[in-house]
Amino acid sequence: MPQWSNKGDFKFSAGPWNMHPGADPFGPPVRPERSMVEKFKILKDLGFDYIQFHDDDAVPDEASVGERESIAGKMKTLLDDHGLQAEFVAPRLWEDARGIDGPVTSNDPAVRQWAIERGKRAVDVAHLLGTNRIVWWPAREGTYIRESKDAIASFEYMLDWANALLEYDPNIRILGEMKPNEPMDLMYLPSTGHWLALAYKTKDPSRVGALIESAHSILLGLDPSDEFAYAAFHNKLWGVHLNDQNGLKYDQDKAFGAVDLRRAFNQVDVLVRHGYGQNGEVVGLDVKAMRTQPAEISYLHLKHSKEVFLDLMELCHRIDRNEWQQYVTARDYESLERFILRNLMGK
């Protein structure tokens, strides 16, 4: 029998980018940007305990090495003042013009070296914010034109990058967040499975794990709960980005459970039954407000996603596991399906 979480065990996180002015590739911002202080206050009021950071959310890229400590120190104080903690720091390698060809897998060795330095900088920022988790979303490590790079060399470069960070700091842990596409046409490590295979080739596999976003699994045509379970089987489910996704489109980051409540239930059920959170893992919500929403209510997607999670967690504890098991034993899957739907409808 798997270890069970207690009710209320879960800690929640979100990133500053989850409250955003609503710009998209086809239109400008529609709401004013909130200050970091305002975002922290909203998240704390909503019962979030952790903040997810890109390295430059905490320390601007142009800050000198000397300035880094004091700028990050101020952010740490701001977190402390709000009773919040940093969950992780993710180097925003994809935003820099130098990374146009995929910084880690660039054909230019100088760019690859810059990617390693930027990764080390993120490690420094993580320390200053009080976390040892680095999230790597290899956003541009793929191609638009397959012939433009050597794939085998690219896998080597990705391994080199991870190893460089592991060597740089003996306490740092790397959480790979894989995604099959967008902004790139095709990515080199599209799935959690690809990433875990690479993780076992690193210098210290015990410090390399996964963060899985629901939408990324759905874009692969996979069920997120199975992806969570696979990483958990390896003891490498160290982070999740819960959200929802309406099929094979762009990465939508819809409110958790908004498209497929049953799929959301199965994700929560895996987390509950696996005892997720008992080793400090955080339930990350990576959701976006609809662009149509006015500023005053453009935080409700976070509130509602957390509420849906907690409602589903409550259902996981309340659902009649004996009845569930009877259908499994009898191989009466039609009735099992009806039983799940009946529970989801609160009947």
Ligand SMILES: [Mn+2]
């Ligand atoms: Mn996403």
